[in-house]
Amino acid sequence: MPAEDPKAGNILEKIAARTRERVEAEKREVPLAEMACRARAVATAELAASPTGEFAFPFEAALRAEGMSFICEVKKASPSKGLISPEFDPMAIAREYEAAGAAAVSCLTEPFWFQGADDYLTAIADAVSIPVLRKDFVVDEYMVYQARAIGASAVLLICSILNDEQLTAYVSLAHDLGLTALVEAYEPEEVPRAIAAGARVVGVNNRDLCTFQVDFGRSIDLRPMVGEGRVFVSESGVETRDDVARLEAAGVDAVLIGETLMRAADKRAMLGDLRGPAKGTVPSAGADAKPAKGTVPFAGPRVKLCGMWRDEDVDAALAAAPDYCGFVVDFPKSHRSVTPERAIELGRALAGSGIVRVGVFVDADPETIELLVLAEAIDAVQLHGHEDAAYVRDLRELLDTTPLGRKARIIQAFRVTCAADHAAADLAAAEKSPADLVLLDNGQGTGEAFDWSLLADGAPTRPARPFMLAGGLTPQNVAETIAVTHPYAVDMSSGIESAGAAGAPQKDPQKMIDAVAAVRAAGKE
Template identity: 55%
Template sequence: MILEKIATRTVERVAEMKQRTPLEHVIREAKALTPNNGLDINTVFPFEKALRAEGLSFICELKKASPSQGIIAQDFPYLQIAKDYEAAGAAAISVLTEPYWFHGHDQYLTEIHQQVGLPLLRKDFIVDGYQIYESKILGASAILLICALLNTETLKDYLDIAHGLGLSALVEAHTEEEVRSALAAGARVIGVNNRNLKTFEVDITTSIRLRALVPEDILFISESGIKSPEDVARLKANKTDAVLIGESLMRSENKKEQLAILRGEREIVSEHGTMRGDCV
C-alpha cells in the first residue's frame, strides 16, 4: 500500500536528518522558539483560533504532486500561490513538505512563514517525534498526525509534544475506530479524510457519517473530494468547521475566484449553460 511505502521512506528520511542534526539540537532550538519554554494557560494556538472564526473556514493547500494525480502543477511559484491564498481569504494554508510522492520541500514552509501572515499546517507523514520539533523550527503553526500510522498511545505522546511547543495538531481519521482513537488521545482538531488512503476512492459522505462521533467543542475538518459549492454547503449544514481544499485551487489560475465559487459567492457558466464548481 502507498501509505506504508511513504511511511517506510519517511522513517529512512528522519534517520538521515538525525545524522545531520541530532535530536537534542533540534529539541533545544524548537524550545527556544516557544514562549515560556513550554505550554501555559496563556498559550495562543493560531491555527485553532483561525478555524474558530464565524462561518466555515477554508484551509488552502500548496501541493505540487500527489500519488493519486501525479504532477498537479508543473509551474510551482509557491510564494505567490501562498500570497494568492491569503488574498483570497483563506483561514490557513496547508504546505506539503513530503519530497518523494508529493514533491514537497521544507523550504516552502519556511519561506512562506517569513512572507505570509496566515497559520501554516505542515502536511507530512509524521512517524517520529523529531519531526514535530523540526516543524516548530520550520515555522509551522500546526502539524498533521495520521491515525492510520499511529496508535493511540503514540498519538497522545505526539500531541503532548506539539501542544508543549505551542503547535496545534490536525489528527486525521478515515474510520470510526480512528476517530475514537483520536478522541482517546486528546485531539482538539480532527480531520476526516474522505479519500481512502488504501484505495484512493473518495466519498464525501465519510465526513458526514463520522461527524456525529466528534463533540462539537472539537474542531472538525473535512478533507478531499469536495467538488462543488453544494458539497461545501452540505458540509457546513453538517456542522463542519473547516474544509481543506487542494487540487482544484492548485489547478485554477484565479485562486480568489475559485475559492469564491466554492463558497457559493460566484457561479461559473459552462459552454452548455450549466452552473458548476470545479473539483477539489
C-alpha cells in the same frame, strides 16, 4: 513523477515507511537534541512576546471563527495525480490564498511523492500572516520538533500510521510547543483514538488511500462522533460549492482543499466560488443572531439526554451514546438538580467519550457557569430561565476570555406557548437570539409538548435557523416529531424516566437506549 498505481496497495503505508528512512537520515544531519532545542527556542520566543503569557494556537483559533473555514493547500504533486503544478511558486500561491480569505495554508513538505520541502514551509510562514499547517506524515517525535523549528503553526498526525502511545505523546508534545495537532482519522474506530489522545482539532479524510475514491459520506457519518467542543475538518476531494454546502449542512467547521485550488488559474476566484452561497443552504438566523459553526442541521438530527444526576445515569448515557448529555445545575425546583461540584464529577466521568456535556442553568450567576467550563466539566451551556440577549452576549464575552471558554457553545431555551399569536412571537424571539443555538420547549422541564405543526416545513412560524426541540418527547413519539419538525436536535428528559423504588422518577437505561436508537433510525429515513 509518475502517479502511484492505486492497485499497488495502501500508499500511506509506503509513504510512512519511506518517511521513517528519511527521518533517520535527517537525524544524522541534525540530531534529535539539537532539533528539540531549536523548536523550544521558537516556542520560548513566542511565549515571551505573548501579552497573556500563553500560546495563541493561531491555527485552531482561525478554524473556530464563524462560518466555514478554508485551509488551502500548497502542493506540487500527489501520488494519485502525479505532477499538479509544473510552474510552482509556493510563496506566490500562499499569498494568493491569503488575499482570497483563506483561514490557513497547508504546505506539503514530503519530498518524494509530493515533491515538497521544509524550505517551502519556512518561506510561506515568512510570507503570509495566516497560520501554516505542516502537511507531512509524522512517524517520529523528531518531526513534531521539526515542524515548530521551521515555522509551522500546526502539524498533521495520522491515526492509521501511529499507535495510541505515539498519538498521545505527539499531541501532547505539539501542545507543549504551541502547535495545534490536526489529528486525522479515516476509519470510525480512529475517532475515539484521536479524542482519547487529546486532539482539539480532528480531521476526516474523505479519500480511500487504497482506491483513491472520494466519499463525503465519511465526514458526514463521523462528524457526530467528534462532538461540538472540538474543531472538525473535512479533508480531500472538495471540488464544487455544492460539495462545501453538503459539508456545511453536516456541521463541518473547516475544509482542507488541495488539487482543486492548485489547478485553478485564478485561485482567488475559485475560492470565492467555493465560499459563495448555494441553493438549498439553511437560511441565516435573525439580524442580531450569530450562530456558531456546527449549528446547521445534519441529514438526521442529534439527540440530547438530559437531567443526569446519579453515577448510574452517566453509565447509562455512555451505553446509549447520545450526542449530548445534560446536567441541571443548582435549580432546586427540579428533582434532577445537582450542585456545581456534583456537575463537575459527572461531567468529568464523561470526559473523552465524544458526548457533548451540557450544563443546564436557570438564571445562574455567570461566574458559576464559567467555573464549570474552566473545570472542563461541560462543553456547552444551556440557559433555561429568564436570560435576555444582553445576558447571552455578556456570558459569551466572559467565556471568550479563555481558550476553554471560547469553544463552549451557548444554547438558549425559549418557551413556546400554546396560543397561536403568542407562539408566533415566542418563535420570532428565538430566531433573533444571539446564542449559538436555540431550544424550543413548552416550559422549564414540564415534559409537555406544544403544537409541533408550528415548526413544520413551510409554516410561517418556523424559525429560519436551526433549533433543538424539547417537551413531551419519548422513544415512542420522537420519530413522528422529527418527521414533522426536522429539528437540528431533540432533547429528552422525563420521557426517558420511569418510577424508581421510592416512586420518584429516575432515568431508565433501556428507555435511554431506545430513545437514541429511535432518533438514529428516524434520521436514516
